[in-house]
Amino acid sequence: MAPRVVIVGAGFGGLWAAKTLANGPVEVVVIDRQNYHLFQPLLYQVATAGLSPADIAAPIRSIVGTHRNITVMLGTVDGVDVAAREVLTERGRRVPYDTLVLATGARHAYFGHDDWELFAPGLKLIEDATEIRRRILLAFEQAENETDAAERQRLMNLVIVGGGPTGVELAGAIAELARRALAKDFRNIDPRAARIILIEAGPRLLSTMPADLSDDARQRLERLGVEVRLNAPVTAVDATGVTIGTARIEARSVIWAAGVAASPAGQWIGAECDRVGRIKVNPNLSVPSHPEIFAIGDTSLALDAANKPLPGVAPVAKQQGTYVGKLIKARLRGEEQLAPFRYRDYGNLATIGRKAAVADFGWIHLRGFIAWMIWSFAHIYFLIGLRNRLMVALHWLWAYFTFQRGARLITGSRHEVDGPSPPAK
């Protein structure tokens, strides 16, 4: 029987590992909690009513399940029996493996303040995105119905915590939503009076980018009407706003884009992890003293040539998935191990809004319209499936010419519709 590779997680890392092993001399099992692969880089557009969930998701079965040697399994993994070489799923099922690839990604984290999550949802899952969309759109509806001026402004204040790419993209998109798409739709409020406040604990936005692009991003956001607060570590979040040391910002809607923590995969296998739960891996991405277990993507802490941790971005996960797939195939041929994993950084992009983005290709820094065009084409290109590419391109073209958002739906939890909820005691 062919050796069995179990891949936990069908994000970029797991999916690229599976693709590399497709039609190889192995039996591959891909286990994920969801039935779809999610293109997370565009999730913020679902949260801001620009795209539908189905536009940026594709069934895992359709992507890799058509290969004869790949089985896709919907399931939640909650442990690994390292000695028996079995993955344990939620309902007591055991899935044996010869080689295990942990690609379980990350969740947002609240630095020990898990109670903040209730007031400040993060953005990792489709359900997170539709919940944030619901909160943003509902805040304007409630403001429209509100007679108390202070409460009305509190409803129209939107705070984003965290000035990384997700925070910057969310802030820009929300500003455009309020100033363009919603601008003329209300009677009692002017959505353009909404305050969108982006809070960053550090001294600049997009800290992994060159300083000149950070600065450009800030200026462009401010031109869109976003208030950027740097050097502002949040010390409290509650139902009516956020506190930064002694300063207070009243806001009904707070979105968390500040921190992530790895999934508990490290605990499953008893591996050494860093502070945020990433598994410390060997240069070939295997787990120390477990050559049969690999950890890739946001689950792992891999170091670059300068001994700095690789960033938690899609290209790293994809390249690691491909690398591990090749390594597994090489081993089966009895060949030497491949050279250590080396991340090839093709550049770094972040969008701010309509016709505005920044791009760092190392040898050149781009900004404005040209960076935005590159960002747009790159994201269409990297989307999975021709159908998603076509639909997202059309939605963007439509939005470009009409300034409208196509998915302005308040769905999900039952909502308070006639006014805001009473302030929390």
Added chain:
Amino acid sequence: MAPRVVIVGAGFGGLWAAKTLANGPVEVVVIDRQNYHLFQPLLYQVATAGLSPADIAAPIRSIVGTHRNITVMLGTVDGVDVAAREVLTERGRRVPYDTLVLATGARHAYFGHDDWELFAPGLKLIEDATEIRRRILLAFEQAENETDAAERQRLMNLVIVGGGPTGVELAGAIAELARRALAKDFRNIDPRAARIILIEAGPRLLSTMPADLSDDARQRLERLGVEVRLNAPVTAVDATGVTIGTARIEARSVIWAAGVAASPAGQWIGAECDRVGRIKVNPNLSVPSHPEIFAIGDTSLALDAANKPLPGVAPVAKQQGTYVGKLIKARLRGEEQLAPFRYRDYGNLATIGRKAAVADFGWIHLRGFIAWMIWSFAHIYFLIGLRNRLMVALHWLWAYFTFQRGARLITGSRHEVDGPSPPAK
């Protein structure tokens, strides 16, 4: 001050009334529980993974809120103070009216068996559709993981209760989903072995259509692999299946398309209602002894020239909305009341699946491909907004050539992923 017309509900009836009153000498307030108008005739395609919610919904504010004399209010109405002429919303707010239009639609009803809803969700809201989609897709995933043969088949049996247009359309779409889109994606099960069972209490499907078209629809469904059971009133629904008298069908997924009941609007105003809660209205659609209150669409029981109740379909609601809008404007001009409402029936369509539909235009009965083309173009045409038309047309073209479904996402409630839930005790 301009007289105030309050319209409760922004379905086809309410929206068409508002459009007719746009820019007229009245102040119009449209109140709805949702922020969007939903194109219900295509909701079954959301439930069967063909379309996304945003493809068939559009913000009410964008549709009518741009007219200066129309205010849109998100709110849940829970009563009417007829004496004070005020609409009461959930959170104690009162909205005064001079004229009231009740267009609150209908919900599915279980003929006194409300406990069946848990096992057999109906299809009225977007949340209903994504829940049904979740159940259908999850059933196949669970069957794939299931080792017990009887339970596996139970998971792959899908029952639709009710042989009206919704039931017929759902059954056809689910059959195509199982036999086409999912066919090759699984390892342990063959989705083509799924049994799709359509149960109708009466002697034929599509009872409002001519008998020859009912028969044609049945034959086409059977050719798609749907089992049609006529004269089969359901006597019980539980977690493992449905009972029809002494016969039992084991099934994990049951969808309810059998009965609707009007919203409680009749109770709000203390009006005389029929058995399913529809308000009995005058020939001009006003409520007896309340010339200032109108009830339209599924909320009302209006009779045709032959004294038969008008069907609960979109064209009736739209024509009634337009009629009432005109009547209100005529009254303000001090003119005579308009002639009684007369429904103009332009024809009746139901689709069965790919290249298959039936159409009744009175003078001619159409079936098969030609009826399906008419059905497709009519639904694109009647969709609200150029964007939705374009996107739905593209999704359909894509599905036509690829046989794939674009929205195969299991989202929402946390799901049991490794196997079916244990049978309910």
